[in-house]
Amino acid sequence: MIEIKNIVKEFEKLDENKKKIKIKADNDISFEVKEGEVVGLLGPNGAGKTTLLRIIAGIMKPNKGSITIDDKNYKKNELEIKKMISFLSGNTKLYKELSPMELMQMCADFYKVDKKEASNRIDDIVKRFSMQKFKNQRIETLSTGQTQRVGIARCLVHNPKYYIFDEATSGLDIISSKVILDFIKEEKKNGKGIIYSTHYMEEAENICDRVILLNKGRVIATGTPKQILKETNTDNLRDAFFALIGDDKNE
Amino acid sequence: MSNVLISWKKEIRAIFRDKKFLSIILFMPLIIPAFIIGMGSLYDSLNEVQDLKIGINYQMDEDEKQLFDQMGGKIEVITKSEDELKEEYNNKNIKGYVLKDNNNYTLYLDTSSTDGMTLSEILRRHYESYNNILGAKYLVEHNIEPKEVFGIINVDLEEQAEEGRNFFTNYIISFSLIYLVMIVVVTAMNTSTDLIAGEKERGTFETLLTFPLTSNEIIGGKLLAIVTSCIISSIIGVFTSVPALLFIKNHTETFKDMVLNVNPLTVILTIISLILISCLVGVLAIFLCGRAKTFKEAQSKVSFLSFVSLIPMFTNLANVSSDILYFIPIANGGQILNDLYLSSINYTNFLSFALTSVIFTFVLLVYVSKQYKDEKALF
Numbered sequence A: 001m002i003e004i005k006n007i008v009k010e011f012e013k014l015d016e017n018k019k020k021i022k023i024k025a026d027n028d029i030s031f032e033v034k035e036g037e038v039v040g041l042l043g044p045n046g047a048g049k050t051t052l053l054r055i056i057a058g059i060m061k062p063n064k065g066s067i068t069i070d071d072k073n074y075k076k077n078e079l080e081i082k083k084m085i086s087f088l089s090g091n092t093k094l095y096k097e098l099s100p101m102e103l104m105q106m107c108a109d110f111y112k113v114d115k116k117e118a119s120n121r122i123d124d125i126v127k128r129f130s131m132q133k134f135k136n137q138r139i140e141t142l143s144t145g146q147t148q149r150v151g152i153a154r155c156l157v158h159n160p161k162y163y164i165f166d167e168a169t170s171g172l173d174i175i176s177s178k179v180i181l182d183f184i185k186e187e188k189k190n191g192k193g194i195i196y197s198t199h200y201m202e203e204a205e206n207i208c209d210r211v212i213l214l215n216k217g218r219v220i221a222t223g224t225p226k227q228i229l230k231e232t233n234t235d236n237l238r239d240a241f242f243a244l245i246g247d248d249k250n251e
Numbered sequence B: 001m002s003n004v005l006i007s008w009k010k011e012i013r014a015i016f017r018d019k020k021f022l023s024i025i026l027f028m029p030l031i032i033p034a035f036i037i038g039m040g041s042l043y044d045s046l047n048e049v050q051d052l053k054i055g056i057n058y059q060m061d062e063d064e065k066q067l068f069d070q071m072g073g074k075i076e077v078i079t080k081s082e083d084e085l086k087e088e089y090n091n092k093n094i095k096g097y098v099l100k101d102n103n104n105y106t107l108y109l110d111t112s113s114t115d116g117m118t119l120s121e122i123l124r125r126h127y128e129s130y131n132n133i134l135g136a137k138y139l140v141e142h143n144i145e146p147k148e149v150f151g152i153i154n155v156d157l158e159e160q161a162e163e164g165r166n167f168f169t170n171y172i173i174s175f176s177l178i179y180l181v182m183i184v185v186v187t188a189m190n191t192s193t194d195l196i197a198g199e200k201e202r203g204t205f206e207t208l209l210t211f212p213l214t215s216n217e218i219i220g221g222k223l224l225a226i227v228t229s230c231i232i233s234s235i236i237g238v239f240t241s242v243p244a245l246l247f248i249k250n251h252t253e254t255f256k257d258m259v260l261n262v263n264p265l266t267v268i269l270t271i272i273s274l275i276l277i278s279c280l281v282g283v284l285a286i287f288l289c290g291r292a293k294t295f296k297e298a299q300s301k302v303s304f305l306s307f308v309s310l311i312p313m314f315t316n317l318a319n320v321s322s323d324i325l326y327f328i329p330i331a332n333g334g335q336i337l338n339d340l341y342l343s344s345i346n347y348t349n350f351l352s353f354a355l356t357s358v359i360f361t362f363v364l365l366v367y368v369s370k371q372y373k374d375e376k377a378l379f
Helices: A049-056 A074-083 A100-110 A115-128 A144-156 A174-189 A202-206 A225-232 A236-251 B002-015 B021-045 B062-067 B082-090 B114-141 B146-150 B165-200 B205-210 B216-253 B263-290 B296-300 B306-309 B310-315 B323-327 B331-342 B347-371
Strands: A002-016 A020-033 A038-042 A062-071 A085-089 A162-166 A193-198 A212-216 A218-223 B051-055 B075-079 B097-100 B102-107
Touching: A002 A049, A020 A049, A020 A062, A020 A193, A020 A218, A038 A049, A038 A202, A049 A085, A049 A162, A062 A074, A074 A085, A074 A225, A074 B051, A085 A144, A085 B205, A100 A115, A100 A144, A100 B002, A115 A144, A162 A174, A174 A193, A193 A202, A202 A236, A202 B082, A202 B331, A212 A225, A212 A236, A212 B075, A218 A225, A218 A236, B002 B021, B002 B216, B021 B114, B021 B165, B051 B082, B051 B114, B062 B114, B075 B165, B075 B347, B082 B097, B097 B114, B102 B114, B114 B146, B165 B205, B165 B263, B165 B296, B165 B306, B165 B310, B165 B331, B216 B263, B216 B347, B263 B296, B263 B306, B263 B331, B263 B347, B296 B306, B310 B331, B323 B331, B323 B347, B331 B347
Parallel strands: A038 A193, A038 A212, A085 A162, A162 A193, B051 B075, B051 B097
Antiparallel strands: A002 A020, A002 A062, A212 A218, B097 B102
């Protein structure tokens, strides 16, 4: 289980008078993600989703609060935790000079996957994502859809227990997005815990067991999509979000 | 395999599969043979006097003719009137002319040109010798032994330079070696910019950070890749300069006696020196572009290194020979390579160079390691 407790993350920025001020990207955020559960992190741009996911993935450190994954924390077990998770972001690019096979082998090496096991797993992944035709081509020569498949494939090599998806479908066409959404559903069935951040509310409604709505670095609502719709008396999460932020929507 | 080596493998693929880097790594060392052959030919042409035609407005006596003949016909002399000579000179048929008025000889030469400068030197010596001949004749006519006048003092040159060494060979070898240091710096500048800032700009740095790697392993892999490319580039430089030096040795008069201290020991010490210089320059490059967010920002920050690459050249031009030089990073690199090939190996100086490089590399590495633990360097 991933336990996120009271996470606070501050950044320094310059105000209009060019004086340094501190801005809280995430302010006292707590929630849990269980195995076999898809938790959606929803909110507009600047809500603090990416920062929070980077903290959970161990790329950033929080100013306050703690992240515990299967009773292990980053202070003592950073590398062990990183081996348990996989992070896929819409902004993350792949190494274009490598082929999918080389990329997957490199991931297997970094995650210290046993050679035989890695070889079998890579073969399975190649079949699962129909990568046979382009597995040895350089990634820079692949189409967007093929690249997207490689992006997911590299997350699978070390058989992680938890996935973190940050705007993974952002900017993709419906076919490429479907590949990711199908993958999430499948991994959920395999008992994996998934945190899925998006600003496409409809997408979250379809695949998330629970959603956490964020605005300006704060949690404004948590629960199943149905619960939130009921509480806000709305038909969809988009309207629910606007109902929750009230006067803030004009800012 | 350790994470540093896996990371190194990834970076090396990035470098050697990029045509831009490959061209830099391969093109830079190819400038050395071009420089050696070009400069070698230029020096040789400066040293070798050929086909110089001059005019005089008087008839030479036998003694003066003999003096010109001793030059092996390298200077052709024509005799014409003053006006004709001026016309010939203006039409560029002769390189200069000499006008005689009684016992006064005036040389008309363009000393801003190489030929004019050479002729000025040759003709001055010629008329000095001719003057001595005339003086000796005068003395003989007056029953005085010329040796009593011209042989009061005797000047001999006892050559102190090692066999095969002269100003030109020293100059050309020394600049080729300094250029090796420049190759290291330029390669480090380009690779570090791409491996550090380029990775951030391409969006792959976030992926790298999600892997179970420590920041030291990430930097270690990058540094190792930068050092590898620097070493490959500079070693190609060594291997291309040797045939070029042999070429000028076999095809020019000036460099025919050139002797290079090439033996297994100098080769091993050269490789050690290049590794040490590459490590220091590599970590310095990582340090400089560590906080750059974009490729352009990194390029401007790392451009400082191009000035650093000139340090060995300045110290060489200034002929700085103090032992303190061996404690000045990078400057000592050019100096130690010069020592290896142009004089005997001084192990104390080599140790000073090696220790200084290792200490500076280590200190910078510690700083860079701390720098990479700060999120400002990452995002």
